[in-house]
Amino acid sequence: MIIFDKTTEQQFEQHLLEISHITEHLNFLSQGDLLGLHKLKRTFQTKVDDFYQKERKLNIGIIGQVKAGKSSFLNTMIFNGEDVLPRASTLKTATLTKIEYSEKNSIEISYYSQKEWQEIEERARVNSELDEYRVAREILSLAQKNSIDIDTYLKKGTEIITFSNEKDLMRELNEYVGENGKITALVKYVTLKINNEALKDISIVDTPGMNDPIASRTDKTKQFMEVCDVVFFLSRGSNFLDQTDMHLLTAQLPQKGVNRLVLISSRYDEAMQDTIDDYDSLEETNIETKKILQSNARIKITQYIEALRNRGMSNDIIQVLEECKNPIFVSSMAHNMSQKEVQSFTEDEKLIMRNLNEHDDLDKDMLIDIGNIREIKRIFGEVIARKEEILIEKTAAFLPLAKKELSQEMKNILTFQKRRLTLLVEHDYESLEQQKKAIASQMQNIKMATTSIFTDIFTKLEMCKADGTQALRQASLEYSNLNERSGTDLEERSHNVSTSKWYNPFSWGTSRKEYYTVEVRYRYLDISDALENIRNFGNESVNTVEEYFQKTLDFHQLKNRLLNTVIENFDPGSEYYDPSYFKLLTEKTIQAIELPIIRINLSEYLKSMGNNFSGEVRNASSKVELQSKLSSHISQLFDEILIQFINEIKVFKEKLTAIDNNFTTQLLKNIIHEYEIVLARFNDKEKEILALQEGVKKLENLTAKKILI
Incomplete structure (x- = not known):
């Protein structure tokens, strides 16, 4: 067991105690407002318990x-x-x-x-x-x-x-x-x-x-x-x-x-x-x-x-x-x-x-x-x-x-309380109801605009599918063919040399065989080229698909378009208008988008090719067989990649549609929730204003560490 110094243990306990005291001081807040604090305490307690086990x-x-x-x-x-x-x-x-x-x-x-x-x-x-x-x-x-x-x-x-x-x-x-x-x-x-x-x-x-x-x-x-x-x-x-x-x-x-x-x-x-x-x-x-x-x-x-x-x-x-x-x-x-x-x-x-x-x-x-x-x-x-x-x-x-x-969470809570206080002090019930309805109407405009943005992406995806398919098909044709190589062999040959001597009648008509070597050129196909074609086609195809997806979805451009759409459809004079909040929500939306990844296992194709051929293939019928086998494998590989490509586009569209729907839905849900919290306080407006003012002061004191635990 690791023995930690007593001071560290006391500091951990002090921090947990501090969160508990802060939560007690904020007992005027709803449990929904305190969820973040409760989560921070649970997470920290889990880590402490883990260390002291x-x-x-x-x-x-x-x-x-x-x-x-x-x-x-x-x-x-x-x-x-x-x-x-x-x-x-x-x-x-x-x-x-x-x-x-x-x-x-x-x-x-x-x-x-x-x-x-x-x-x-x-x-x-x-x-x-x-x-x-x-x-x-x-x-x-x-x-x-x-x-x-x-x-x-x-x-x-x-x-x-x-x-x-x-x-x-x-x-x-x-x-x-x-x-x-x-x-x-x-x-x-x-x-x-x-x-x-x-x-x-x-x-x-x-x-x-x-x-x-x-x-x-x-x-x-x-x-x-x-x-x-x-x-x-x-x-x-x-x-x-x-x-x-x-x-x-x-x-x-x-x-x-x-x-x-x-x-x-x-x-x-x-x-x-x-x-x-x-x-x-x-x-x-x-x-x-x-x-x-x-x-x-x-x-x-x-x-x-x-x-x-x-x-x-x-x-x-x-x-x-x-x-x-x-x-x-x-x-x-x-x-x-x-x-x-x-x-x-x-x-x-x-x-x-x-x-x-x-x-x-x-x-x-x-x-x-x-x-x-x-x-x-x-x-x-x-x-x-x-x-x-x-x-x-x-x-x-x-x-x-x-x-x-903890400091960031306290600032977030304070921001929301101040926002609620401003809405309650400066507006009456009817004007807030009108703002709430106006927000919903503005959301419809945002929804139409964001849907238009994603529709543009869907159109680009169809072009991506057509262009990508063509690029894959062209690559499959290129990698289906093998170029013949040339090699040289030393070939032993022979010819007869006369051994007749004019002075020896018995040698007349005799000869001997002499051997010599010549360089003979030949053409062949190399199995290593076929294996390389399969590997290159697989890797190049995966890269091609990823490149087409990246060209289709420019994250920086999408982020700017979504953010501009939100800003253009909100009244900058509105008390709720908060560009930093919208920017954060937009960034979270972008982070939720993952470009598809194509995964191809080439081992079976390589194994099949490697098991049937080896080294230099010189025989004419074997050359035809090797070329045919490679063409068949590239064709199968093309079909496999194309099916994945088309399927990934379909799935990607579903994900983008869900993100499109969630973007405005979540934004509207958060804003409407805040309005409903404030509207519920109009039953006893003066009392609620005093309570919020007191709460904001407590939060400011706690955030500034003016209250010592």
């Missing part, structure tokens, strides 16, 4: 997108490369998994509650392609497919299963969280208790992704992240720090209290496979690929930090992010390959071997270097050794942040 562990979070390689990363780190943690290939099977030390091996299964399952069933009945509805249908379908007695498991709440070794664990765990597990659909999260000395003093959470659309899992993940000390953020090397990664890193990662953030370029071998043809050796590929990815990280993280500074973000968060400018490059697959003989490689590993051995210079040492697990283990060891220091540093940051949040 017996044998407090160091909480380490592993986060990133689906398919970022989180489970593979942990399998390599903890289980020596064994696939103990199932790799979540779809959102429906992504389950939050906590891993901790225990002398006795066990799995603690936490099932959905009956209420949560009812919510899933309700979402499944909605005919929408939005993630939360689509995934609900998938979960329900998986449960029905496996003929599970749902009520039996939901009533259990939790269940503990013991196991003797890692093989038993793999078998048991797969039933509950594996892609084809019988009970997977009903499991909310699991806790693995493992007798592994490396896990002492730490708690590791393999998250299903911070963008998990299942609310119960997302909530559980966010609850853990609130008390997380160290975060390992995994971004896939072949799509390093793409738009979704930056959104997770900047918008959804709860940075409060995270003492250290380590950025990892995971599945790094894939990034090298994409660039190896540009260099003369694997070593040069390794060096240059790291330079490219690191430059990408520096540019994007620097831009993000600059944006944080402009928003007045604390230096603590900025310092945590600074380390992300120097990402760690990791390939769990390459490390696992370095630990075994070539004969025991899996099909995926054989394919990587072929792709990385382009220059015939891949050996065990190079695999270890590409894997780079030693560096990660060094960092793990370092943070564990600094456990006490990290936790104490974290407590030091708690109080300043909590006081800042």
Whole structure:
């Protein structure tokens, strides 16, 4: 147990007491007005309780997108490369998994509650392609497919299963969280208790992704992240720090209290496979690929930090992010390959071997270097050794942040009370009713204007679909064809040389065969070109789609158009007019918009091609077969990407429509609510004015710290 000094503990207790006293002083406010204060107290109490629990562990979070390689990363780190943690290939099977030390091996299964399952069933009945509805249908379908007695498991709440070794664990765990597990659909999260000395003093959470659309899992993940000390953020090397990664890193990662953030370029071998043809050796590929990815990280993280500074973000968060400018490059697959003989490689590993051995210079040492697990283990060891220091540093940051949040919340409450007092003093009931109706009318104008803005975007999306489809089709035609290469062989030939001598009649008519070599040129197709065409087409198509979406939606322009629309439709002379409030609401609306991401798995296409051909293809019929196979794969890949592209446009439209509706609805709801609060006070106007004036004074005194607790 970490022993914190008594002064720190007293300061924490004093802050909680201060919030309680402030709440008591503000007993004239409604519970709705005090919600923010209650939430601040609960959050701070949770963090304090977390720190002062017996044998407090160091909480380490592993986060990133689906398919970022989180489970593979942990399998390599903890289980020596064994696939103990199932790799979540779809959102429906992504389950939050906590891993901790225990002398006795066990799995603690936490099932959905009956209420949560009812919510899933309700979402499944909605005919929408939005993630939360689509995934609900998938979960329900998986449960029905496996003929599970749902009520039996939901009533259990939790269940503990013991196991003797890692093989038993793999078998048991797969039933509950594996892609084809019988009970997977009903499991909310699991806790693995493992007798592994490396896990002492730490708690590791393999998250299903911070963008998990299942609310119960997302909530559980966010609850853990609130008390997380160290975060390992995994971004896939072949799509390093793409738009979704930056959104997770900047918008959804709860940075409060995270003492250290380590950025990892995971599945790094894939990034090298994409660039190896540009260099003369694997070593040069390794060096240059790291330079490219690191430059990408520096540019994007620097831009993000600059944006944080402009928003007045604390230096603590900025310092945590600074380390992300120097990402760690990791390939769990390459490390696992370095630990075994070539004969025991899996099909995926054989394919990587072929792709990385382009220059015939891949050996065990190079695999270890590409894997780079030693560096990660060094960092793990370092943070564990600094456990006490990290936790104490974290407590030091708690109080300043909590006081800042409390101060801001008090200012917000004061602003609303002053606004209500002004409306009550300077207006009568009828004029406020008229203003309320006028606001509703103004909202209709805003609604029509914002709908027009989003309609323009929908029109652009249709153009995006047409232009994007054409660009994808053109690219598919280009990458469907292979150019023949020319090569030379040394071919041995022979000819007869006369051995007749004029002076020897017996030699007349004799000859001998002499051999010589000639250079013979030939034409061939190279399988590596076909594999490169597939990779390039897949990557280029994904980038093309993202670029078209980005061109369609100019965030800066949209923000300005929405803000101008609101300002133009409100009377600047109105007592309620507050441009900063409207600006904040508009920014929140923009932040809720996420550009679609296309995800394509090329491994099956590459494996199919690599298994049927190798090296130089010279035979005429084999050339035709190779060309036909490539054309077929590119065509299938084109169809797959196009279906995703069109579907993402449809889903994106649904999301934008919801945002359009919510923008004015929420704005109107907030404003009307304030008017109704003031109108209700007209029953005893003079008394209410005196109460508000007294309340404003109390708030001003509390905000200025004139009342000492």
